[in-house]
Amino acid sequence: MSNPVLTVSDLRAFYQTSAFGIQREVRAVDGVSFHVAANEIYGLAGESSCGKTTLIRTIAGAARPPLKVVGGAITFDFKGRRVSVTDADPKMLAAIRWKHLSCVMQGSMNVLNPVRRIRHSFIDFASRHVGEPMPVFLEMVRVHLRRLDLEARVLDVFPHQLSGGMRQRVAIALATVCRPDFIIADEPTTALDVIVQNSVLAMIREVQRELGSSLIFVTHDLAVHANLSDRLGIMYAGRLVEEGPTADIFRKPRHPYTINLISSLPRIGSDNRNKGLEGAPPNLANPPSGCRFHPRCPLAMDICRRENPPMTEHGPGHRVACFAAVPEKVQ
Amino acid sequence: MFTIFRDLFRSRGAFAAGALLLAVVVLVAAASLVSPYPPNDSFVVPPDLAPSWPHILGTTSRGQDVFWQLTFAIRNTLLFGFIVAMVSRAIALVVGLVSGYAGGLTDRVLMSINDTFIVIPLFPILVLFYFVMRDSMSWTLLALAMACLGWAYDARLIRSVAMSLRTREFTDTSVFSGMSTRQILAQEHMPYVLPIVFSTTLNNMNWSIGLEVTLSVLGFTNIDTPTIGVMIYWANQHTAMVAGIWWWIFFPVLLVVITFVGLFLLAVSMNEYIDPRSRLSRAAT
Numbered sequence: 116m117s118n119p120v121l122t123v124s125d126l127r128a129f130y131q132t133s134a135f136g137i138q139r140e141v142r143a144v145d146g147v148s149f150h151v152a153a154n155e156i157y158g159l160a161g162e163s164s165c166g167k168t169t170l171i172r173t174i175a176g177a178a179r180p181p182l183k184v185v186g187g188a189i190t191f192d193f194k195g196r197r198v199s200v201t202d203a204d205p206k207m208l209a210a211i212r213w214k215h216l217s218c219v220m221q222g223s224m225n226v227l228n229p230v231r232r233i234r235h236s237f238i239d240f241a242s243r244h245v246g247e248p249m250p251v252f253l254e255m256v257r258v259h260l261r262r263l264d265l266e267a268r269v270l271d272v273f274p275h276q277l278s279g280g281m282r283q284r285v286a287i288a289l290a291t292v293c294r295p296d297f298i299i300a301d302e303p304t305t306a307l308d309v310i311v312q313n314s315v316l317a318m319i320r321e322v323q324r325e326l327g328s329s330l331i332f333v334t335h336d337l338a339v340h341a342n343l344s345d346r347l348g349i350m351y352a353g354r355l356v357e358e359g360p361t362a363d364i365f366r367k368p369r370h371p372y373t374i375n376l377i378s379s380l381p382r383i384g385s386d387n388r389n390k391g392l393e394g395a396p397p398n399l400a401n402p403p404s405g406c407r408f409h410p411r412c413p414l415a416m417d418i419c420r421r422e423n424p425p426m427t428e429h430g431p432g433h434r435v436a437c438f439a440a441v442p443e444k445v446q
Numbered sequence: 447m448f449t450i451f452r453d454l455f456r457s458r459g460a461f462a463a464g465a466l467l468l469a470v471v472v473l474v475a476a477a478s479l480v481s482p483y484p485p486n487d488s489f490v491v492p493p494d495l496a497p498s499w500p501h502i503l504g505t506t507s508r509g510q511d512v513f514w515q516l517t518f519a520i521r522n523t524l525l526f527g528f529i530v531a532m533v534s535r536a537i538a539l540v541v542g543l544v545s546g547y548a549g550g551l552t553d554r555v556l557m558s559i560n561d562t563f564i565v566i567p568l569f570p571i572l573v574l575f576y577f578v579m580r581d582s583m584s585w586t587l588l589a590l591a592m593a594c595l596g597w598a599y600d601a602r603l604i605r606s607v608a609m610s611l612r613t614r615e616f617t618d619t620s621v622f623s624g625m626s627t628r629q630i631l632a633q634e635h636m637p638y639v640l641p642i643v644f645s646t647t648l649n650n651m652n653w654s655i656g657l658e659v660t661l662s663v664l665g666f667t668n669i670d671t672p673t674i675g676v677m678i679y680w681a682n683q684h685t686a687m688v689a690g691i692w693w694w695i696f697f698p699v700l701l702v703v704i705t706f707v708g709l710f711l712l713a714v715s716m717n718e719y720i721d722p723r724s725r726l727s728r729a730a731t
Contacts, residue, residue, distance in 0.1 A: 175622065177618070177621070177622055209624035212622060212623060212624055213622075213623055213624070218619075218622055220615055220618060220619060220622075225614060225615035225616060226615045226616050226618075226619040227616060228616045228634050228637075228638075229616075229638075230637045230638050231633075231634070231637060235633075236616075239620065239623070239625060239629075239633055239634065240619060240620065240623040240625075241623065243623070243624065243625075244623070244624075289619075
């Protein structure tokens with residue numbers, strides 16, 4: 116296997132504010148490590164405020180105060196060109212953005228300036244990274260739009276003249292027009308109804324396959340993950356608690372949080388009432404000691420309150436951070 | 447752009463009325479280009495004639511034709527308002543957009559300057575300005591001075607919009623795509639605030655014309671450049687009202703009132719069009 120495109124090791128990114136003499140620190144991402152291989156869709160799941168968006172903002176090099184990277188490393192490897200996001204200067208980041216690394220942000224329908232025609236958004240955001248003369252660039256855009264089932268006509272309209280699904284596709288076109296090696300997608304389909312969602316997801320997958328890029332896909336919607344992701348990482352309270360091939364995680368979740376998460380999904384033919392987990396996610400400004408899940412965990416032991424469980428291999432490519440989960444015996 | 451004006455013309459009486467009044471004023475100003483008399487020459491016609499042909503608005507005690515004098519006066523007054531509005535808009539745009547987008551220390555410094563300009567009393571400052579400059583006082587200098595005093599309210603308004611724009615997704619995307627701050631402000635944020643700026647431009651013109659007339663009537667400007675205020679100043683100097691030369695004062699006042707009403711009607715109808723909520727309620731009725 117070739118080198119992973121993205122390697123994140125022990126990343127810690129905190130929101131640090133000091134206002135009116137009071138220091139606050141929200142540990143939104145605390146010790147996350149994973150990698151994303153070439154041509155892979157890596158799903159990131161977890162409930163709201165578990166640090167998903169913070170994590171990918173940091174990966175995109177878009178951490179702005181009060182968000183600060185406190186420790187760890189993020190390294191991209193674009194076909195031999197290695198870039199460390201955490202050490203790179205702004206110029207270097209600007210050079211890889213859009214061309215190698217692009218982003219479909221949360222609420223991506225709003226990435227389009229409401230008072231500018233779509234054509235200008237493309238020119239403003241993407242043309243500088245292509246380095247072709249304007250007519251060539253616009254032809255490129257038209258070809259790319261056709262790939263996403265959009266007519267070239269959309270270039271001449273304002274965003275409010277398009278439907279939600281079309282705007283979403285334009286946003287995806289905008290992010291992928293430079294054929295990036297790595298795409299970060301933060302809840303790109305959350306605002307859409309399921310039918311449009313489905314076609315947009317199919318489109319994302321198609322574009323990803325065609326460009327051969329890697330994709331980090333963030334959503335709290337596990338059904339979407341089941342359809343799209345090759346591998347899945349589950350986050351809880353700023354930490355990665357379980358990671359593995361998507362099918363594996365759905366079939367046999369190991370971490371108690373994942374188990375509860377998966378069992379909360381409605382299943383066809385099941386009459387069982389789904390039981391919810393007691394409690395609420397912890398306050399990240401003052402997280403519980405040891406394993407952050409222990410106050411809600413049905414399997415909590417003494418050690419969970421004192422120590423943070425390390426990620427351990429529980430199967431091929433399947434890592435779990437839990438003391439209670441027992442590695443599967445090799446049969 | 448053309449369709450917007452057409453729609454406004456059809457749907458809003460106020461807009462049509464304002465546009466017509468302003469058209470009259472602009473036509474009068476344009477007539478100065480074909481004036482038979484130079485604006486600063488006196489005693490070129492018999493003095494103190496009542497309105498009659500060929501001096502349709504009468505003549506002054508200084509031997510000038512009121513109508514032709516008026517064409518120069520309104521041209522200078524309109525230009526004055528326009529220049530003040532443009533220069534102060536430029537300052538307001540730069541300060542407002544930068545302050546709202548940059549935030550932090552930049553914002554605080556710019557806004558304390560801004561608030562200083564909001565609270566200082568304009569009229570005494572301008573009178574003082576005249577007494578300091580005295581002989582070197584000119585029309586352009588006064589326009590620049592007023593532009594430097596008239597931008598503060600609008601800078602605050604623009605800043606409030608810019609602050610909200612800063613947190614929108616498209617700003618994040620612009621930053622992410624590597625656009626410079628200057629490009630973001632000029633290409634992404636400015637189109638958003640331009641309609642607001644357009645509406646305040648008209649009000650600003652009204653404000654500056656009014657202030658200029660006030661200063662001129664009192665003689666606190668360069669009285670060699672004919673403006674509406676300067677005309678009234680000369681009429682007062684020659685005690686036109688007492689002498690019964692009413693047309694020397696009446697027509698300048700009438701023309702400047704027409705200008706005010708025209709600009710005001712335009713500003714109001716534009717405002718209603720620009721504000722999406724009132725546009726919607728208008729569409730419903």
